[in-house]
Amino acid sequence: xxxxxxxxxxxxxxxxxxxxxxxxxxxxxxxxxxxxxxxxxxxxxxxxxxxxxxxxxxxxxxxxxxxxxxxxxxxxxxxxxxxxxxxxxxxxxxxxxxxxxxxxxxxxxxxxx
Amino acid sequence: xxxxxxxxxxxxxxxxxxxxxxxxxxxxxxxxxxxxxxxxxxxxxxxxxxxxxxxxxxxxxxxxxxxxxxxxxxxxxxxxxxxxxxxxxxxxxxxxxxxxxxxxxxxxx
Numbered sequence: 657x658x659x660x661x662x663x664x665x666x667x668x669x670x671x672x673x674x675x676x677x678x679x680x681x682x683x684x685x686x687x688x689x690x691x692x693x694x695x696x697x698x699x700x701x702x703x704x705x706x707x708x709x710x711x712x713x714x715x716x717x718x719x720x721x722x723x724x725x726x727x728x729x730x731x732x733x734x735x736x737x738x739x740x741x742x743x744x745x746x747x748x749x750x751x752x753x754x755x756x757x758x759x760x761x762x763x764x765x766x767x768x769x
Numbered sequence: 770x771x772x773x774x775x776x777x778x779x780x781x782x783x784x785x786x787x788x789x790x791x792x793x794x795x796x797x798x799x800x801x802x803x804x805x806x807x808x809x810x811x812x813x814x815x816x817x818x819x820x821x822x823x824x825x826x827x828x829x830x831x832x833x834x835x836x837x838x839x840x841x842x843x844x845x846x847x848x849x850x851x852x853x854x855x856x857x858x859x860x861x862x863x864x865x866x867x868x869x870x871x872x873x874x875x876x877x878x
Contacts, residue, residue, distance in 0.1 A: 660812075688864050699775075699855060699870035700813075707864055715865070746813070755864045756803055756857075760813040 658683040660761035662747050668767045675720075675734040677764050679747030682728070687749040689730040690758065691722055694744045703745075706730060707752075742768045771796045773858045775869035782846050783877050790841040790872050792830075792856030801859040802832055802839040803866070808852045816841075816854070826850070846876045 659682040669675060681687050691703040702715045704722035712722050719738050723731045730747060744765050748758040772795045782788055794800060804816040817825045819832040819839060830841045839856060853873050857866040 690865070692868075700868035702865055702867070705865050748813075750864075756801060756818060756859050756866065757815050758866065762812060 658687065658749050658751075658759040660747055660749055660759055662745075662761035662764055664764060665762065666765045666767075668769060669737050670769055671739055672736050675732070675737050675741070675766070677732040677745055677747075677766075679730040679732075679761055680728055681730075681749045684728075684749070684751055686727060686752055688752060688755050689724060690748040690750075691730065691732050692746040692748065694746055694763070700746070704732070737768045739768050742766055771858060771860060771867055773856050773867050773869035775854075775856055775872050777872045778870070779873045779875065781875045781877065784848055785845050788841075788843045788846045788850070788874065788876075790854050790856075790874065792839045792841065792869060794837050794839065794856075794858045796837075796858060796860060798861045800832075802830070803857045803859070804828070804830055804839075804841050805855040805857055805868070806852050807855070813855070846874075848876045848878060850874060851876045 661680045688707050690705045692700045694700050706712050706724045709724050720734050744763050746763045747761040750758045774793045802819045805813055806816040807813040828843045830839050832839050853871050855871045856869040859866050
């Protein structure tokens, strides 16, 4: 099975500072990769997904961007954080032929002050 | 637009009582529906999918296309069923899932 690693676990950043959250996957090659934001009462909001290196699809226009420099590495970034970027960010992966079964990472709690 | 609705934020039942977590979707094509679960201090994980028509941990869910629903049911709730439950929709040949807002199930002793 797949194992998803995310870091850092928690992060406190000032408004206007840059962001880089990293996600790596073990146990499978060429996975589909996803970034979600989980907000209380609003469920999981899909931010980005990727079906291959360098291929990023954006679901929600916002202050964030994603990149996939390697097959099993997915990075969520921002040049200048906003207060509204605070939240819990989840990375997930699925096998190419089974996109419905997603394996989730432990998440990163981001607080923008 | 495609959407998944879970009308209850919190569902509280006593141990041994029946449970039904509601999920409704809006999608005009052929949907695939799933239930994901997140237990306390654990990662979100797949519980079941409608295509497999199986019972997992005593839970079942039937896709009702007429009512566009995929409710999760269990005849006798257990304390260890307490968790956050998310309903999810996959559209035709899509790589992504659309999640509902989740329902917290609390099973009291």
